[in-house]
Amino acid sequence: MMPSGWGEFLAALVFFLVSHSIPVRPPVKAALVARLGASGFTLAYSALSLVALVWLIGAAGRAPVVMLWDWAPWQNHATFTAMALATVLAALAIGRPNPLSFGGARNEDFDPAAPGIVGWARHPLLVALLLWSVGHLLPNGQLAHVLLFGLFAGFCLLGMRLIDRRKRREMGAEEWRRLASGTPAIRPTRAGLLRLAAGAAVYGLLLLAHGPVIGIHPTL
Incomplete structure (x- = not known):
């Protein structure tokens, strides 16, 4: 099940940071570009970034109000x-x-x-x-x-x-x-x-x- 409250927000935050840091590391990016091509990598990375952003914004709205x-x-x-x-x-x-x-x-x-x-x-x-x-x-x-x-x-x-x-x-x-x-x-x-x-x-x-x-x- 999806974590709720602060758990979901923290999970979304970690996912956002990981999805924006690991794919662009030179060894990882080179391997992905070799497999997907430059355009494929750009499209895949953009889609992943968008999913991470939408989840993070939604999780912030569902987090406990402080x-x-x-x-x-x-x-x-x-x-x-x-x-x-x-x-x-x-x-x-x-x-x-x-x-x-x-x-x-x-x-x-x-x-x-x-x-x-x-x-x-x-x-x-x-x-x-x-x-x-x-x-x-x-x-x-x-x-x-x-x-x-x-x-x-x-x-x-x-x-x-x-x-x-x-x-x-x-x-x-x-x-x-x-x-x-x-x-x-x-x-x-x-x-x-x-x-x-x-x-x-x-x-x-x-x-x-x-x-x-x-x-x-x-x-x-």
Whole structure:
């Protein structure tokens, strides 16, 4: 039988951590890629991550209620603001060249003289996830949710440091500094405006889907 209460939450937490750490260890990943192929590994790892995330979020909602702080109206405003910034960051970053972090595409086209969103944040997707985590942490003072969103926030902060260290080692300190030295600038382009519009649309969809999917309807 499925463990209940804190037992289920702890089991889901362990499953989440194990499913995100073991498959990406170099020997394990190499063996899985050899068997599944690069695309197969990506699909399988994404599916496993999604299952682990859904279980962890559900288990946090079913855990015993231990309140650490009370809800206040301003917390919802902070969540709306954080999520708006997170969706914009993700929309500007996904599929764009970024050799300094994960998730980049066409990294050979990256120009440190015109770094785009990377000039503002080397790890925009991790910053977006950090905003999501902190934005949801504030209005959820229940212990299980504090552990859940705190875990994600810590993962983002630690991940940025680990990726920087690994990239410096792989590229060499001089090349890493050259790529990371881009000056932040705002240069509106058609593609950038389209990405902002896409981010706004995703933000709206998240608001509409939050109630049916999560069970809580966002309100100011």
